[in-house]
Amino acid sequence: MDSIADMGGTRGWGPAHPPRDDEPVFEEPWQGRAFALALLSIWVSGQNIDAFRHGLERLDRAAYLSDGYFGRWLNAAELQLTDSAILAPGAIDARARKLSGEDVAEPPVPEPARPQYAPTARGSLRTVDTAPAFSVGERVRAKDMSPPGHTRLPGYVRGHAGVVELIQPAAVLPDSNAHFEGENPQHVYSVRFGSRELWGADAEPFAVTVEMFESYLETTS
Amino acid sequence: MTTTSGSGGRMPPALRTEALEQLLTERGLIDPKAMNEIITEYETNVGPLNGAKVVARAWTDPQYRQRLLEDGTAAIKELGFFGRQGEHIVVVENTATTHNVVVCTLCSCYPWPVLGLPPSWYKDPAYRSRMVREPRTVLAEMGLELADNVQIIVRDSTSEVRWLVLPERPAGTEHLTEEELVPLVSRDAMVGVAKVKAP
Numbered sequence: 001m002d003s004i005a006d007m008g009g010t011r012g013w014g015p016a017h018p019p020r021d022d023e024p025v026f027e028e029p030w031q032g033r034a035f036a037l038a039l040l041s042i043w044v045s046g047q048n049i050d051a052f053r054h055g056l057e058r059l060d061r062a063a064y065l066s067d068g069y070f071g072r073w074l075n076a077a078e079l080q081l082t083d084s085a086i087l088a089p090g091a092i093d094a095r096a097r098k099l100s101g102e103d104v105a106e107p108p109v110p111e112p113a114r115p116q117y118a119p120t121a122r123g124s125l126r127t128v129d130t131a132p133a134f135s136v137g138e139r140v141r142a143k144d145m146s147p148p149g150h151t152r153l154p155g156y157v158r159g160h161a162g163v164v165e166l167i168q169p170a171a172v173l174p175d176s177n178a179h180f181e182g183e184n185p186q187h188v189y190s191v192r193f194g195s196r197e198l199w200g201a202d203a204e205p206f207a208v209t210v211e212m213f214e215s216y217l218e219t220t221s
Numbered sequence: 222m223t224t225t226s227g228s229g230g231r232m233p234p235a236l237r238t239e240a241l242e243q244l245l246t247e248r249g250l251i252d253p254k255a256m257n258e259i260i261t262e263y264e265t266n267v268g269p270l271n272g273a274k275v276v277a278r279a280w281t282d283p284q285y286r287q288r289l290l291e292d293g294t295a296a297i298k299e300l301g302f303f304g305r306q307g308e309h310i311v312v313v314e315n316t317a318t319t320h321n322v323v324v325c326t327l328c329s330c331y332p333w334p335v336l337g338l339p340p341s342w343y344k345d346p347a348y349r350s351r352m353v354r355e356p357r358t359v360l361a362e363m364g365l366e367l368a369d370n371v372q373i374i375v376r377d378s379t380s381e382v383r384w385l386v387l388p389e390r391p392a393g394t395e396h397l398t399e400e401e402l403v404p405l406v407s408r409d410a411m412v413g414v415a416k417v418k419a420p
Contacts, residue, residue, distance in 0.1 A: 006326065007350040008349070008377065009326075010346075011350070013346040013347040014347050015362050016345065016351065016362045016363050017342040017348075018364050019414060025263060025264045025337065026264060033238050033239075033256065033260065035263070035338075036259040036260050037245070037256065039305075040259070053328055063231075066231075068344075069339075069344040074241065092241050093231070093240075098240075099236055109248070125381070152327060154327060166311070168311075188380050204373075206372070206373035206375060207375070208353050208374070209375070209377065211377075211379045212379070213380070
C-alpha cells in the first residue's frame with residue numbers, strides 16, 4: 001500500500017546526518033526492550049516478518065515518526081498483537097497509564113485469534129520449479145501498480161524501465177505472505193535503473209538497483 | 222527523540238514498552254530471559270567488528286575474496302557469522318571508479334550478522350528518501366566527496382537480500398597483517414558512506 005514507509009525520493013526531510021563513532025546500539029534502555037519485544041511479538045502473534053512490515057506500513061505519520069525507529073517497531077508490534085487478539089485494543093495505553101499513576105480500568109484479555117498460518121520452511125528462501133521469466137541483461141519494466149495491501153515495490157520505480165543485473169534466490173512473496181494468503185514463492189531480480197530514467201534529465205548520474213519479485217515486472221515491448 | 226512526553230496522543234514510549242513487557246510476561250507469553258538474550262546479542266555480540274573481520278580476510282586472502290564476491294552468504298558463514306537478517310548476503314566491491322552504497326527506502330533493512338543493528342543515520346528519513354535521488358549530494362553531506370569519474374551504484378534493499386560493501390583497501394596498508402587491518406575497517410565504509418583510511 002502507498003504509505004509513509006515508502007520514502008524513496010520523497011522530499012522535505014532535511015539534510016543527511018554524518019555518522020558518529022560513539023553512537024550506542026540503543027540510545028535509551030526502552031529501545032532495546034522494544035526491539036526484543038517486537039521480534040518476539042511476531043512469534044507470539046502467530047504471524048510473520050512480512051505482516052510486521054505491513055504493520056509498519058499501516059502506521060500513521062505520528063506513529064511512524066514521532067518516537068523514531070524503535071517507537072515504530074513498538075507500534076507495529078502492538079498492531080500485530082491486537083490483530084491476533086493477544087491484546088485488546090488500548091491495553092498497552094491503559095497499562096502505561098496505570099504505571100504512571102493514573103487510575104484507569106484495563107480492558108479484559110480477549111480470546112486469542114491467531115491467523116491460519118504456518119510457514120512451509122524457515123526463513124524466506126524457497127525453490128521455484130519454473131525457470132525465471134527474465135534473464136540477466138534483459139530490459140524490464142516495473143509495473144505501474146498501487147496494491148491496496150502489503151508490497152515491496154517502491155513507488156519511485158513504478159512504471160520505469162531497467163535492466164536485470166542479477167537473479168537472486170527465489171523467495172516468499174511478501175505481498176501475499178503478509179496477509180497469510182500463501183507464500184507464493186517467486187524469482188527475485190536485482191534490477192538496475194538509471195537515474196535519468198527515474199528522475200529526469202537533470203538528475204545526478206548514478207544507478208540504483210532494486211530487488212523485484214517476478215510479479216512486479218513486465219517486459220518492455 | 223523524546224522519552225519524557227508522549228507524541229501523537231500516545232503515552233511515552235518507555236512507559237508503553239514497560240506496559241507491553243508486563244502484559245506479555247504476566248501471561249507467560251514471553252520469557253524475560255529470551256528477551257534479555259536478544260538485547261545482549263545485539264548490544265554486545267553482533268556488530269560491525271564481524272564485517273571488519275570479513276573485509277580484512279578478503280583483503281589479505283585472494284581466494285577468500287573471490288569466494289566472498291561469488292557467494293557472500295557462504296563465505297561470511299566460514300567466519301562464523303549468520304543469523305537473522307542474513308539469509309542471503311551479496312557482497313559488492315568498491316574500487317577507484319565504482320562506488321556502491323546501501324540503503325533501504327521501505328524500512329531499514331540491514332545485514333545484521335555482519336554489521337549489527339543499523340545506526341541512526343541509516344534509519345533517518347533524509348537518508349532513506351534522498352540516497353536514491355541524489356546520492357552524490359547526500360554522500361557529500363555525510364563527509365564523503367567522490368570524484369566526478371566515480372560511478373555510484375545505490376543498492377536499495379527491498380527484499381530479504383542484504384548487501385555488504387567490500388571497501389577499497391587504502392594505499393599505505395600493504396605491510397599490515399589481517400589482524401592489524403581489522404580495526405581500520407569502519408561500519409560506514411561497509412555501507413558505502415565512507416572510505417577506509419590508512420592509519
